[in-house]
Amino acid sequence: MAEYDYDVLIIGAGPGGYVAAIRAAQLGLKTACAESRDTLGGTCLNVGCIPSKAMLHASEYFDAASNGTMEHMGIEVKPKLNIDKLHGQRIEAVDGLTKGIEFLFKKNKVDWKKGHATFQDAHTVKVGDETVTAREIVIATGSSVTPLKGIEVDNSKHIVVDSTGALELPKVPKKMVVIGGGVIGLELGSVWRRLGAEVIVVEFLDKLLPGMDDDVRKEAAKIFKKQGMELRLSTKVTGCTVKGKKATLTLEPSSGGDEETLEADCVLVSIGRIPNTDGLGLDAIGLETNARGQIEVDHEFRTAVDGVRAIGDVVPGPMLAHKAEDEGIAVAEWIAGETGIVNHDVIPSVVYTWPEIAGVGLTTEQAIEKMGDKSKVKVGKFPMMANSRAKTNHEPDGFVKVIAEAESDRVLGVWAIASVAGTMIAEAAVAMEFGATSEDIAYTCHAHPTHAEATKEAAMAVQGKAIHV
Numbered sequence: 001m002a003e004y005d006y007d008v009l010i011i012g013a014g015p016g017g018y019v020a021a022i023r024a025a026q027l028g029l030k031t032a033c034a035e036s037r038d039t040l041g042g043t044c045l046n047v048g049c050i051p052s053k054a055m056l057h058a059s060e061y062f063d064a065a066s067n068g069t070m071e072h073m074g075i076e077v078k079p080k081l082n083i084d085k086l087h088g089q090r091i092e093a094v095d096g097l098t099k100g101i102e103f104l105f106k107k108n109k110v111d112w113k114k115g116h117a118t119f120q121d122a123h124t125v126k127v128g129d130e131t132v133t134a135r136e137i138v139i140a141t142g143s144s145v146t147p148l149k150g151i152e153v154d155n156s157k158h159i160v161v162d163s164t165g166a167l168e169l170p171k172v173p174k175k176m177v178v179i180g181g182g183v184i185g186l187e188l189g190s191v192w193r194r195l196g197a198e199v200i201v202v203e204f205l206d207k208l209l210p211g212m213d214d215d216v217r218k219e220a221a222k223i224f225k226k227q228g229m230e231l232r233l234s235t236k237v238t239g240c241t242v243k244g245k246k247a248t249l250t251l252e253p254s255s256g257g258d259e260e261t262l263e264a265d266c267v268l269v270s271i272g273r274i275p276n277t278d279g280l281g282l283d284a285i286g287l288e289t290n291a292r293g294q295i296e297v298d299h300e301f302r303t304a305v306d307g308v309r310a311i312g313d314v315v316p317g318p319m320l321a322h323k324a325e326d327e328g329i330a331v332a333e334w335i336a337g338e339t340g341i342v343n344h345d346v347i348p349s350v351v352y353t354w355p356e357i358a359g360v361g362l363t364t365e366q367a368i369e370k371m372g373d374k375s376k377v378k379v380g381k382f383p384m385m386a387n388s389r390a391k392t393n394h395e396p397d398g399f400v401k402v403i404a405e406a407e408s409d410r411v412l413g414v415w416a417i418a419s420v421a422g423t424m425i426a427e428a429a430v431a432m433e434f435g436a437t438s439e440d441i442a443y444t445c446h447a448h449p450t451h452a453e454a455t456k457e458a459a460m461a462v463q464g465k466a467i468h469v
């Protein structure tokens, strides 16, 4: 008789957990996955990446039909919004994909333990009424919305909402205030602006999108303003009251100063996410979290407790689905006695606005800091305006920027604002993974006419040899 019920038990069936479970099963390990939600797929499939992209995609068409873009191309339509259908296609996408994971669990013989999991000891977890033991346990419990002190989110009332509530608004708010000019604020703010809301973004810092290249942050602000978003930078929200169907926010400059009020029909709180460890019973195994509430792990995703590993949003690093997935594959490979690799220096990030904003590797500022001097870094930049495909498609905004180490020419980072920047950035990630120089990209033949040619030209610009500018 086996010592444990399972070789591996994964807690959480988000992109980290479900991928880890499938890979573990593929590697011949007897695997179970505990998930408390009614459907598999975690934040990403249920209330994150997938439903937000469904809303972004549909609202992009609506915007193109209403803002003159289609008319300019000779297509004259007067769009009429059917919000129930709009939500219907979002729900359909989520349903299809979450059921797909259920199918994959069955196909790979992963047992889904339904319910909230709590540690009893390092090899034993209680899931609902059931006790499950495993040789190795992987924590993949993800993250939740960071609350803002003094502001109470109630998604059911559709007035003060978090990202989940903002995906499900039953009608377009007249005026929406977004607290936090990060990824969620800009993506979901864009959805409702395109559908007709007046959108005001209140951001604590003096620029949007912390963590991204400075040039990108400045250009993004220009583009969002041009699209009609109002940006209130260096501003903090100090309170919020709800009366009837309206919210009144109090704001003041981030550094302190005169208070003002702002009324809104809807307020989206999107100031970040925090790791999920509450109710997990970490005390029972003596596992502590760091100052940011994350579980620290080594490169094999081992925590400080033998037999317990952790991956995804609950561990340090960017809170991104593809990072969680890659860690899911790697942790399963380590458990199976193989070598699992995740290169945390090459994790692309994409903001799915219009145009998209994407980057991989170091920002210019980080590169200069790392190399110790500006002269040790070379930058090549190419505007989308000069890219024939973007120009033909009436997509003039944005640029591609390639950052390379001056001496070796090795690419340190690539940043892009372009309609398909999210797809373009994959090339940069592959190049960096192979240790490419900017010259390697510049001398690689890119199909014409494609947006990707802008990446080639930005790489050529590192040598001062771009053709089309």
Ligand code: FAD
Residues within 6 Å of the ligand: 011, 012, 013, 014, 015, 016, 017, 018, 034, 035, 036, 037, 041, 042, 043, 044, 045, 047, 048, 049, 050, 052, 115, 116, 117, 118, 140, 141, 142, 143, 163, 164, 184, 276, 279, 280, 311, 312, 313, 314, 319, 320, 321, 322, 323, 324, 352
């Ligand atoms: P999660 O996906 O959060 O999954 C964890 C799961 O664990 C949850 O289902 C939870 O119910 C379950 N769980 C927690 N505790 C327990 C317990 N004790 N017992 C049982 N089950 C438990 N990332 C991208 O890369 N691209 C995007 O476009 C993108 N868009 C996003 C849009 C929004 C609106 C949001 C909120 C997030 C978005 N993200 C995106 C981030 C992405 O969703 C997360 O990085 C990703 O889901 C993290 O995966 P995970 O497996 O670590 O955790």
Ligand code: NAI
Residues within 6 Å of the ligand: 148, 179, 180, 181, 182, 183, 184, 185, 187, 202, 203, 204, 205, 208, 209, 210, 235, 236, 237, 270, 271, 272, 273, 318, 319, 320, 349, 350, 351, 352
């Ligand atoms: P975020 O960290 O991207 O942005 C939060 C913003 O709120 C920051 O700009 C911050 O300065 C600001 N802020 C913090 N406190 C504030 C305050 N009191 N008042 C005003 N502004 C304040 O967090 P966000 O947008 O909530 O997203 C959470 C995470 O979810 C992201 O970091 C990302 O990892 C993930 N995500 C990824 C997406 C993608 O990959 N396309 C899409 C959506 C979410």
